[in-house]
Amino acid sequence: MTEVSLLKVQNLRVSYPIHSSILQRRIGENMAVKDVNFTISAGQTVGLVGESGSGKSTVARTIIGLEKADGGRIEFEGRDITQSTRTELKALRRDMQMVFQDPFASLNPRLSVQEIIVEPWLAHPDVVPKNRRASEAKALMDRVGLNPDYASRFPHQFSGGQRQRIGIARALALQPKLIICDEAVSALDVSVQAQVLNLLDDLKQEFNLAYLFISHDLSVIEHICDRVLVLNGGVVVEEGTPRELFENPQDDYTKRLFAAVPVIRPWLNGASSKPAGTIPRY
Amino acid sequence: MTTAPTTSAAPAMTKARRSRWGVHTRTLVPCAIIALIAVGAIFVPVLYGYDPLRVDLADRLKPPGSVLPNGSIAVFGTDQIGSDLFAQMMAGARVSLIIGAATLAIAGVIGVLIGMLAGYYGGWLDTVLMRVADIQLAFPAILLAVLLAAVLGQGVLNVIIVLSISNWVVFARIARSQVLALKDREYVEAARTLGLGNFHIIFRTLLPGSLPPILVVGTVELGHVVLAEAALSFLGVGVPMGTASLGSTIANGVQYLSTAWWISTLPGVLLLLLVLATGVLGDAVRDRLDPRLRSL
Known part of the structure; x- marks a missing residue:
């Protein structure tokens, strides 16, 4: 990895303040992210796993600028973006987008699909000229596997998987280099999950996304x-790499995390679907 | 749908149909009443050539249905200075509706704007604006009206100002609570990650989502405002002499209550109808906008 990495996170620290009940004075803080370091190169997919409350989402939200970092450094293409101003942040959002967890909550219920996909271009008018927005939105719908004829429908008329595709189309609209998927498939059932994952994989090849x-x-x-x-x-x-971790987890927590994966047919000892590593039998 | 088979679903269907019919009725009837009063308020004073300053002592205190010397019939009788009560009520309704609509527009726009800003930005702005609202609520509207009437003098515009000052708080609170409920939704955060500015998020994302309850409050407030205007005019701090108002007509009739009951009673009934209609309408609008009742 000699080239400049796309995203570089160093010693990231984020905390949520705890305010006193009456005077709202800051009486303490809840440390969500203590010390996180990693890099993502262009076109790479980096996974962040951990149990609830481990700080995964906070890392994502801080990178995209929804939370403020208390310490550390976030670099995007070599630029420090930790203390970005509003305008810098806005420019940054062309290169970095997010797909949210809940496909039922992340789409404005009062906008049609087309309006939802066009919305990013209202913030960044130079990406697609006004007269081509409708057709571009339809092209994006087509690209993520939605019927472009449904452009005037509203989010509640779609299934969860379809909605997540709308969310992906919206994220793609700005032609970003990095997409943060915060539990993007967790709310979907398994077969739809696979479809959306395959879509993400195809898009990665096509647009060289990270x-x-x-x-x-x-x-x-x-x-x-x-x-x-x-x-x-x-x-x-x-x-x-996933292979290293799954086959030979080093850290104690990782071992316990992997062991907590429910085994579908525990009586089939040695079956190929059995996760590698030591699985404690209680 | 209408030919539902008589299965176990039938009672639910009947119930659903009945409540849908109910919502329709509760929307249409108040709308019709308000529309009728509005049409009457616009045309009746013109048709009757109503002049609030005309005094015709020969025709004073005639009961409803009397035939006047000039051949016309006073459907609702005449008042203590001999002017036709029906025309006067309609002229009064005109003033009431104008004041109601203007007050709602001013108080609504200012209140919603302040409430949304307070809710969206939070912090000291929220604290300051909402404490101002609390102070405003603690101060009686009538007292404020007397004060302003004393300072500014009487007039329709002043009544609108007074009522706007005492009514923006309701809108501000509703708008604020709506924004607080909506601003942490994922789709609002999504708009932020797209790079959309505060202006867009407040007016294009949050405002449409906040409107339904604001509209409901608006319809209910129309009744309140009309009533408050009548109360102010009744007390003599509302519209000036020479401008008909339901409140001042009721006030004028009070001393004749035993001899000419219609002067106070009929404008009172009209006021009641108007307030009741807006209240029922607000209720129906709320039911209509409630997503749980939408499929009914």
Whole structure:
């Protein structure tokens, strides 16, 4: 990795303040992310796993600018973006987009699909000229596997998987280099999950996208990621390729995390679907 | 749908159809009443050539249905200075509706704007704006009206100002609570990650989502405002002498209550109808906008 990495996170620290009940004075803080370091190169998919409360989402939200970092450094294409101003942040958002967890909550219920996909171009009018927006939106719908004839429908008329495709189309509209998927497939059922993952994989090839893929679902991570970070208590406890981690987890927490994956047919000892590593039998 | 088979679903269907019919009725009837009053308020004073300053002592205190010397019939009788009560009520309704609509527009726009800003930005702005609203609520509207009437003098515009000042708080609170409920939704955060500015998020993303409850409050407030205007005019701090108003007509009739009951009673009934209609309409609009009732 000699080239400049797309995203570089160094010693990231994020905390949520705790305010006193009456005077709203800051009386403490809840450390969500203590010390996180990683890099993503162009076209790479990095997975972030960990249990609930491990700080996965906070890392994502801080990178995209929804939370403020308390310390550390986030670099995007070599530029420090930790203390970005509003205008810098706006420019940055062309290169970095996010797909949200809940496909039912992340789309404005009052906008049609076309309006949802066109919305990014209202913020960045130079990406697509006004007269071509409708046709471009339809092309994007087509690209993510939605029927462009449904452009005037509203989000509630779609299924969860279709909605997540709308969310992906919206993220793609700005032609970003990095897409952060915060539990993007966790709310979908397994077969739809696979379809959306395949879509993400195809798009990655086509647009040379990099993903920061956040999930608690290890099989999803294994399926899509080039590299995996295991997060526990706001600290990266282990890092490596999915193969390394799944076959030979080093850290104690990683071992326990992988062991917690339910085994579908525990009586079929030695079956090929059995996850590698030591699985404690209680 | 209408030919539902008589299965176990039938009672639910009947119930659903009945409540849908109910919502329709509760929307249409108040709308019709308000529309009728509005049409009457616009045309009746013109048709009757109503002049609030004309005094015709020969025709004073005639009961409803009397035939006047000039051959016309006073459907609702005449008042203590001999002017036709029906025309006067309609002229009064005209003032009431104008004041109501203008007050709602001013108080609504200012209140919603302040409420949305307070809710969206939070922090000290929220604290300051909402404390101002609390102070405003603690101060009686009538007292404020008396004060302003004393300072500015009487007039329709002043009544609108007074009522706007005392009504923006309701809109501000509703708008604020709506924004607080909506601003952490994922789709609002999504708009932010797209790089959309605060202006766009407040007016294009949050405002449309906040409108339904604001509209409901608006319909209910119309009744309140009309009533408040009548109260102010009744107390003599509302519209000036020479401008008909439901409140001042009721006030004028009070001393004749035993001899000419219609002067106070009929404008009172009209006021009641108007307020009741807006209240029921607000209720129906709320039911209509409630997603749980939408499929009914």
